[in-house]
Amino acid sequence: MGEFASCPPEAVKAAEAVCGPVELKEITDRRGSAVWKATGPMAAVAIKLGTGGAAEVTAREASVLDQLPGYTVTAGRAGEAVWFVTPWLAGRSTWEVFRAAREGTAGRPIALAGAVDLCRAVAGLHAASWVHGDLQPSHGIHTESEVKLIDFAWSWQEGTTPWTSFQGAMVHLMAPELAAWISAGPQPVKTSPAAEVYALSGVLWTCATGDWPLDYQGAGIDRKEAGPDGLRDAIATGKLPLAPATPWPELQDVLRPVLLSGPADRPTAADLGDTLAAVSM
Ligand SMILES: Nc1ncnc2c1ncn2[C@@H]1O[C@H](COP(=O)(O)OP(=O)(O)OP(=O)(O)O)[C@@H](O)[C@H]1O
Numbered sequence: 001m002g003e004f005a006s007c008p009p010e011a012v013k014a015a016e017a018v019c020g021p022v023e024l025k026e027i028t029d030r031r032g033s034a035v036w037k038a039t040g041p042m043a044a045v046a047i048k049l050g051t052g053g054a055a056e057v058t059a060r061e062a063s064v065l066d067q068l069p070g071y072t073v074t075a076g077r078a079g080e081a082v083w084f085v086t087p088w089l090a091g092r093s094t095w096e097v098f099r100a101a102r103e104g105t106a107g108r109p110i111a112l113a114g115a116v117d118l119c120r121a122v123a124g125l126h127a128a129s130w131v132h133g134d135l136q137p138s139h140g141i142h143t144e145s146e147v148k149l150i151d152f153a154w155s156w157q158e159g160t161t162p163w164t165s166f167q168g169a170m171v172h173l174m175a176p177e178l179a180a181w182i183s184a185g186p187q188p189v190k191t192s193p194a195a196e197v198y199a200l201s202g203v204l205w206t207c208a209t210g211d212w213p214l215d216y217q218g219a220g221i222d223r224k225e226a227g228p229d230g231l232r233d234a235i236a237t238g239k240l241p242l243a244p245a246t247p248w249p250e251l252q253d254v255l256r257p258v259l260l261s262g263p264a265d266r267p268t269a270a271d272l273g274d275t276l277a278a279v280s281m
């Protein structure tokens with residue numbers, strides 16, 4: 001692990017315009033992308049900095065935040081780097097909301113309510129013709145009033161010109177048809193609401209079981225040996241089985257058909273939310 005990036009003074013100044021004098025807390029720094037929590041007497045914000053190849057990705061994310069209703073952003077450049085400041089979302093991630101449910105049945109009502117809230121947040125995005133593109137267990141923040149999403153670097157509004165090249169986000173949550181398109185081309189590959197519903201179900205499966213949805217081992221695939229591209233090519237076949245563990249059958253019975261069906265047969269995010277709301281415990 002190298003040193004944590006240093007936060008550009010321009011970004012600190014933008015944070016202080018909202019928060020008053022801030023104290024910075026280092027949150028994550030990987031692959032050229034760093035996040036700080038900046039807390040001041042008036043508010044707390046997230047500062048995200050992209051350097052190297054991540055600079056343009058960060059610029060794109062800032063532009064998405066600027067366009068999305070319900071999100072605000074201030075962005076700028078510091079030399080070659082790009083930074084933005086956006087309100088800090090207070091709450092637990094979907095992964096954390098499911099923690100108690102992974103440890104025993106008592107946590108299930110809260111996890112299930114969180115699952116429904118996550119579906120509704122994704123449904124809201126889709127209703128505005130946006131696709132998040134990188135749903136993960138850590139990318140939904142369950143605030144007091146609703147779930148807000150973070151990490152919009154691969155978000156896309158249908159009908160607009162997409163990026164020049166998309167290699168996919170988290171491979172373990174990639175819908176088979178998206179994996180096949182990325183494997184075979186042509187670029188630009190576009191994400192879709194149906195592929196996102198696959199990822200959404202995969203996120204909930206992962207949060208419930210503690211493991212990614214697909215049974216690579218059962219399919220005779222060595223994850224390390226295959227690497228992300230090998231896994232993606234295997235996922236593209238659409239033939240990998242789901243992991244056999246069923247710690248929460250009632251929830252998994254709803255998610256399983258979504259993960260096993262083609263894009264045209266998947267429910268919308270809103271319908272998935274309604275189905276989950278009716279799951280009995
Ligand atoms: N607005 C925010 N409110 C609260 N927490 C945030 C916010 N933005 C980022 N975080 C925290 O910082 C972490 C990293 O943020 P994000 O996923 O946007 O960065 P990243 O560099 O793309 O990380 P990764 O490569 O792990 O996806 C999040 O998992 C979350 O804990």
Ligand SMILES: [Mg+2]
Pocket residue numbers: 139151
């Ligand atoms: Mg992230």
